Amino acid sequence: MKVLQRYVATEIVGAVFFVLVAFLALFAFFDLISELPEVGRGGYKLQHAFMYVALGLPGYVYELMPIAALIGTIYALAQLGARSEFTIMRASGLSTRMAGFMLAKVGVVFVLLTFLFGEFIAPASSQFAEKLKLQVQGSMISQEFRSGYWTKDVIRENGLTGDAIGSRFLNVHEVTPDGQLRGVTLYDFDRDFHLTGVVTAVHADYQGSNTWRLSDVSETAFSTGSPDITSTVKTAREPSRKLISEITPDILSVLFADPDRMSALDLSAYIKHLAENNQSTGRYEIAFWKKLVYPFAALVMMALALPFAYLHFRAGGVSLKIFIGIMIGVSFQLLNSLFSHLGLLNTWPALATALLPSASFLLLAIGALLWVERH
Template identity: 65%
Template sequence: MKVLQRYFASEILRAVGFVMLALLALFTFFDLMGELQHANRGGYKLMHAVFYVLLGLPGYMYEFMPIAVLIGTIYVLAQFASNSEFTIMRSAGMATGTALAMLLKIGMVFVVMTFLFGEFVAPASSRYAESMKLSAIGANQKKEFRTGLWTKDLVRENGLSGEVTGSRFLNVKEITPDRKLKGVRVYEFDKRFQLSREVTAARAEYAGNNVWRLSEVTETTFPKTLSAEDIAQVRSQYYPSREVVSEVTPDILAVLFADPDRMSAYDLAAFTRHLAENKQDSERYEIAFWKKMIYPFATLVMMMLALPFAYLHVRSGGVSLKIFSGIMIGMVFYLINSLFSHLGLLNTWPPVMTAMVPSILFMSLALAGLRYVERH
């Protein structure tokens, strides 16, 4: 069985690699055509467009890995069936469970690869690509709202520790490619949700250790009550520079512009925790987190789906028909996986179940297929 295991592994790895190259080439062409309209805009040249598209390839490798595994495995097993190799293997004593176990062992290689690309390679390349593009064009990140980007954190007695004394709302007009802020407004409220301080600054730069250094600062403090007698106690003062300690970091701000599906599970967990601490809706990021954790194991489900094709004889359909069937199944899985993310968000389904249901459905389909070919 060790010889068969190596034979299966070498053939499947070669086929999956070929399918992945074909998918990457196809989507690289489409993306490059889309990026050409931005070429020669500011400092964004053709070279930048090509580099931007290439940096997006790790993200595609992560997204299309289950589909490539399914098509590649179906191709190999269909070839085995058409050449009667699989029939000989079964005659030599290879049971369905043994074949499935061999495929799942090979599938674990793809699980690890998918996880590494989704957790480390794709998020880093995506961030660098966006930063490079914005720097070349000379544009800054802006939120869709006219008022800019909004986020929230807690105000504590000793900066990041101690008792919570209130809450703080941060408004930013623009974020530059080097992660500096422009047009900053900070509104601080006490525990009774009364405005206690307003800070405006022309610019802000992150100094590390959760410290923001504000420039051209105007700070306005308000009394605990705003009766007619207390209005005179409102004070406004100008500072050339001022420091603010906040839980909000450049990484958290970058998340607000990022696609959750392109973020790492670590970043999603950290941002979800930040939103939960500040009593904000985190369901979208929770669903993305659980998808990120479960999605690599979809390659094992695809391996299970491919196995029944080895039991179909040539008269049941040629190799090309089986590959076409694999492409259709892969596309349906990809669409259902995306659909359930939106359905879970709209219907407030549990994030774990929202992420697991597509894989469970296709695993049930695979088991039903294996049971059918075993009986027939």
């Protein structure tokens, strides 16, 4: 059995790797075509476009691994069936359960690879690619509002600890690729949402440990409880000031990052930040659970591929099976994306939204296996 396991695993891994490389080459070609109009803008040259496209490939590895596992496994099993090797295995006592167990062992490798790329490699490479492009082009990180970025923070008694004594709204006009904030405005409110102060700074640099260094600071403080109108407003200027805040460059990067390309760890931290500020977390909770569930889609896809080993076509068997596999893979991606939007619109539980596509295709795989066993 060990020899048979090794042989089947070698065939499947080779086929999946071949399919994955083919997909990556195709997507890289289209990405390079879309990047060519950017060449020549600032210092952005052709080699930078190639590097930008290459850094985006880990993200495609994460997205395409389940489809590659499906198509590659179908191809490997179809080849075994075309050479009558799978028939000999069955005649030698290989049951459907044993075949499924063999595929599951191989599938665990693909699950781990998908998780590795999705959690560590792809987020880092994607972030580095965006920073590289912005730095070379000499541009700022832009966004949709004319007034800049907006985010909310909690003011606590002892900086990061203690009871909440108010809220702070942070407005940033520009964010540079190296994480510096330009055109910073802070609006501080007490517990009753009375405006207590407005602080403006030319720029802010992150010093680590949740500490920002504000430069060229101007502060306007309001004393809401004073009966004297002349004493309710005070102004002051400082060359610099420290600001302790739960907001970090990693949290700010979420404002212009695609949640589907973030790591589960970053999503978890941002969900916590939003929850503490009584903001909606639905979109990021769905992305978080999808990040944890999606790697296991490779196992589901391989389970779907197993029934194809039992099907025999008179002509064009391998190509027909691969075509059906491609259609199943595309359907899975579309359904996965559809359920994310439906879950967000209908406020479905995030875990259920992430699980439904994979669970549906797993039931389909089980049904197909039961059907081929009976026929």
